[in-house]
Amino acid sequence: MRTLSAYQDFIDFFAEINWKEIWRGSEQTIQMLGFSMLFTVLLGLALGVLLFLTTRGQLLENKIVYTVLSYVINILRSVPFIILMISIIPLTKIIVGTSIGVKGAIPPLVIAAAPFFARLVETALREVDRGVIEAAQAMGASKWTIIWRVMLREARTGIIAAITITAVTLVSYTAMAGAIGAGGLGDLAIRYGYQRFRPDILVVTVGLLIVLVQLLQTLGDWLVRRLTRK
């Protein structure tokens, strides 16, 4: 009898939830995550490779480029996300035409995550055996070939791990973006769960975010395991 009533309480707790709203929030979160991840990887990979190549002793050694790039990345990484997001609203409007909704959230998400991802890519590339690059040079490979077919290939598990970490970080950023009108699960959690004292919605939205992070991490780990050849 007692168990049954506990079960009934559990059901009752979630009875008033508007699941349609939750579904829409989930959709928005996934959209924000997907698009911002796509651009973060493209931009961050390019930056990370450039950062690595311009390091002393590497293929495109260039102290000025490296120093400037490094400073910009450090600055972007030190600004708290919520502040960054507000302060680049004019830029966001230029890029996507609006500063709200899923669209408006993507530029700040990318600008916050790409420098972070670039650093992770740089670290992953540093792990590539110098000798393998040298062997490719000795075979007459061009710099592009070495970057694509040797460095990125050899660093692939490190880069996948970096993508996983960045994706998880982006999940929490999307929740913060919710605070200034981006929508998504974070938005629901803040507006309903926190501001309107709806613990049921808070539990569901946070629960879904936890599931999302777990899925991302599991997928990333699985890929890394599958592609490890050492």
Place this chain on the structure above:
Amino acid sequence: MKKPSTSFKINQVLRSELINIPLNLCLYNPPSPVWHYDGGITLIQLEGISKRYKNGKLVTTAVDNVSLTINKGDIFGIIGHSGAGKSTLIRCVNLLERPTEGRVIVGGTDLTALKSGMLQDARKRIGMIFQHFNLLTTATVRANVAFPLELAKMPRAQIRNRVDELLKLVGLSEHGDKYPAQLSGGQKQRVGIARALANNPHVLLCDEATSALDPQTTSSILSLLLDINRQLGITILLITHEMNVIRSICNRVAVMDKGRVVETGDVLDVFLKPQMQVTKDFVAQVADTIDSGHFDNRPEGIVVRVHFIGEVTYEPILYEEVKKTSATFAILQGTVSRMKDTPYGQLVVELRGSAADTGSVLEGLRKRGLDVEVIG
């Protein structure tokens, strides 16, 4: 620089063997815009190579004005202690390190004057293997060997056949689908060799290729290199710190010390009559060096060192010449061995008898082509 040799010319024997073997026999030969090899004897010419590194105000000279000539068909060994600059020098041959001064001429082309695109093409004809193999860890054995062929834009179907051929050559046909981490050190080096030979190089550079391997694996890799040199006519330039490597497969050697080449010549000459102390130290790694100090002041006769090189090593020359006189002899110390394929012997012998008798024995030995020196 090239020391004329009075002794057996292993060099010429090797070369005459090679004349009958057409280069690149049944092997893919990609068109190479920069390789106009003129068929002459010299394949690699290093002219006044210096490499200096600047670190702040400190300038270190890794290679100091080295000039070397490597002939077609040679297995040329550069031996030196670690830090002698040999690793930097071999990297200057394919310009992985650009020399601060000097010219690198390979197959008649001055590599130091080439633009990067042309240099990349030239490098496709210079194979290189490494101490730590440097294979792509994320690629299978097949993909590793196929990599240089893809760089040379060989059609896919041809790549398959060529990879099969190369894996067979190095004895890894069974292991094509494995990853480097699943192979032993010797197998990894075989993959490295197959990869280096893929585009039919004229030269194979070996950077301490056996230093990370155990003695047994070392000798199997060395015999593979020797086969490659003989059957494919590929010139080999190797660096090592082990005299054993030089003795087993090289016909010419250069000894490096503190960035300079201090001694160079046919391996037999350098091995049997080392001039510099470094060279003597290396020779001592593999041979009992004869310490002439022990043989001083033997009143009964004269102490001579007799060098046998070639098939005469197995002839009873010493006995025959001594028998002609009334002199006798005692062997004080001696070695009879082989260097690469050449038998050689080095005996320290005390000749007893009248001055006339010993004199005529010495003359007789010299007449029969032995190198005799009186050491006491």
